[in-house]
Amino acid sequence: xxxxxxxxxxxxxxxxxxxxxxxxxxxxxxxxxxxxxxxxxxxxxxxxxxxxxxxxxxxxxxxxxxxxxxxxxxxxxxxxx
Amino acid sequence: xxxxxxxxxxxxxxxxxxxxxxxxxxxxxxxxxxxxxxxxxxxxxxxxxxxxxxxxxxxxxxxxxxxxxxxxxxxxxxxxxxxxxxxxxxxxxxxxxxxxxxxxxxxxxxxxxxxxxxxxxxxxxxxxxxxxxxxxxxxxxxxxxxxxxxxxxxxxxxxxxxxxxxxxxxxxxxxxxxxxxxxxxxxxxxxxxxxxxxxxxxxxxxxxxxxxxxxxxxxxxxxxxxxxxxxxxxxxxxxxxxxxxxxxxxxxxxxxxxxxxxxxxxxxxxxxxxxxxxxxxxxxxxxxxxxxxxxxxxxxxxxxxxxxxxxxxxxxxxxxxxxxxxxxxxxxxxxxxxxxxxxxxxxxxxxxxxxxxxxxxxxxxxxxxxxxxxxxxxxxxxxxxxxxxxxxxxxxx
Numbered sequence: 140x141x142x143x144x145x146x147x148x149x150x151x152x153x154x155x156x157x158x159x160x161x162x163x164x165x166x167x168x169x170x171x172x173x174x175x176x177x178x179x180x181x182x183x184x185x186x187x188x189x190x191x192x193x194x195x196x197x198x199x200x201x202x203x204x205x206x207x208x209x210x211x212x213x214x215x216x217x218x219x220x
Numbered sequence: 221x222x223x224x225x226x227x228x229x230x231x232x233x234x235x236x237x238x239x240x241x242x243x244x245x246x247x248x249x250x251x252x253x254x255x256x257x258x259x260x261x262x263x264x265x266x267x268x269x270x271x272x273x274x275x276x277x278x279x280x281x282x283x284x285x286x287x288x289x290x291x292x293x294x295x296x297x298x299x300x301x302x303x304x305x306x307x308x309x310x311x312x313x314x315x316x317x318x319x320x321x322x323x324x325x326x327x328x329x330x331x332x333x334x335x336x337x338x339x340x341x342x343x344x345x346x347x348x349x350x351x352x353x354x355x356x357x358x359x360x361x362x363x364x365x366x367x368x369x370x371x372x373x374x375x376x377x378x379x380x381x382x383x384x385x386x387x388x389x390x391x392x393x394x395x396x397x398x399x400x401x402x403x404x405x406x407x408x409x410x411x412x413x414x415x416x417x418x419x420x421x422x423x424x425x426x427x428x429x430x431x432x433x434x435x436x437x438x439x440x441x442x443x444x445x446x447x448x449x450x451x452x453x454x455x456x457x458x459x460x461x462x463x464x465x466x467x468x469x470x471x472x473x474x475x476x477x478x479x480x481x482x483x484x485x486x487x488x489x490x491x492x493x494x495x496x497x498x499x500x501x502x503x504x505x506x507x508x509x510x511x512x513x514x515x516x517x518x519x520x521x522x523x524x525x526x527x528x529x530x531x532x533x534x535x536x537x538x539x540x541x542x543x544x545x546x547x548x549x550x551x552x553x554x555x556x557x558x559x560x561x562x563x564x565x566x567x568x569x570x571x572x573x574x575x576x577x578x579x580x581x582x583x584x585x586x587x588x589x590x591x592x593x594x595x596x597x598x599x600x601x602x603x604x605x606x607x608x609x610x611x612x613x614x615x616x617x
Contacts, residue, residue: 156275157275158270158274158275175274175276177276179276179342180275180276180279180342182338182341182342183279183341183342183343185338186338186339186340186341189336189338189339190339195336
């Protein structure tokens with residue numbers, strides 16, 4: 140999957156699950172603030188990424204993923220392995 | 221009062237369904253494909269709460285919570301209780317619920333298939349517990365008083381109201397949101413079907429639930445949710461709340477007998493205790509809403525218990541389950557609402573499908589057709605597996 144396609148796909152599934160507009164998502168935006176995630180719905184985001192992209196985000200890795208750009212990079216890197 | 225049932229989603233719709241004798245029972249082909257002995261069920265669509273509640277509120281709600289939310293929202297509106305009031309006062313919550321099978325099955329399926337607990341999602345635990353309804357309603361409506369689920373099988377909703385009335389009587393709460401909820405999905409009652417508890421009259425779904433009738437062959441599962449707001453009388457007067465009736469008595473007992481087969485003495489004791497608590501005589505009761513679920517033993521023993529207590533008084537007795545099927549954890553609450561609607565509108569709905577009495581039901585006054593009747597006090601029975609019995613008496617105001 141090309142990078143832009145991957146980003147569009149990630150944005151689409153996140154917007155759909157957390158009921159926001161895709162246009163609300165920008166690379167530098169904070170994920171928790173944009174998706175209105177608390178400690179519980181953060182689990183749902185991790186599960187969504189795992190189900191959709193077969194990429195498991197470990198708890199210890201979560202602090203490194205703050206922005207959408209961080210998330211795109213994390214998923215992209217894992218999928219290319 | 222607020223209700224979400226197979227007879228309607230508003231009090232007016234339900235009243236009309238009771239009046240016209242509408243049946244909410246259908247044949248569900250999905251259940252047949254799943255291997256059910258009986259594919260009969262009440263038909264109920266889930267309320268669409270998207271746009272009403274946020275994703276982060278809905279994700280914790282099991283099926284029965286959605287019904288309970290709809291019923292409770294309407295009941296609170298009816299009682300003139302808004303979120304501002306609820307946030308500032310210690311309003312309680314006692315709701316009957318005794319399963320949340322669909323959520324449990326789905327999360328276990330995910331764990332078995334994926335072998336990764338994260339993938340069950342954050343909602344699973346809050347959807348899976350018996351207290352899912354009270355967890356969600358307490359949070360959504362900002363309730364600050366007692367918050368507890370009453371799990372007492374098919375008497376859950378009735379006990380919730382009865383226990384609530386005691387807390388108010390003892391001065392511990394001014395207002396309590398009471399009710400009962402019941403999931404309708406196939407997973408919730410597959411094991412019930414497995415013990416042949418359901419009517420097999422699949423060719424005639426609307427005739428399958430026939431309480432007290434000689435040819436009954438089992439119950440039909442139903443569900444939804446029903447909410448009644450109970451309040452200390454003077455408090456309700458001062459608040460300007462619409463006051464519909466007064467809970468006069470709450471009786472209860474346990475059979476201490478077989479786990480599924482009811483007896484006669486247990487229910488009779490519940491009836492007697494309720495009359496004593498209400499300081500009422502059998503002549504004061506204008507209508508009895510029976511628990512009768514359309515099972516052989518259950519209806520027979522309830523008929524005997526009612527006859528033991530009421531003798532030849534010939535109070536009209538009906539079971540609304542001929543129309544609704546057995547609403548189980550919800551039934552004790554919904555049947556208070558059905559009875560209230562009849563009492564307020566001067567009629568008693570037909571005991572649907574009561575065509576021929578048996579030896580015991582012949583001793584009772586069971587109208588097979590709707591009758592016009594003015595009454596100011598009714599008694600409602602609810603009995604459950606394990607031999608739990610609950611009886612309520614409500615007076616018109």
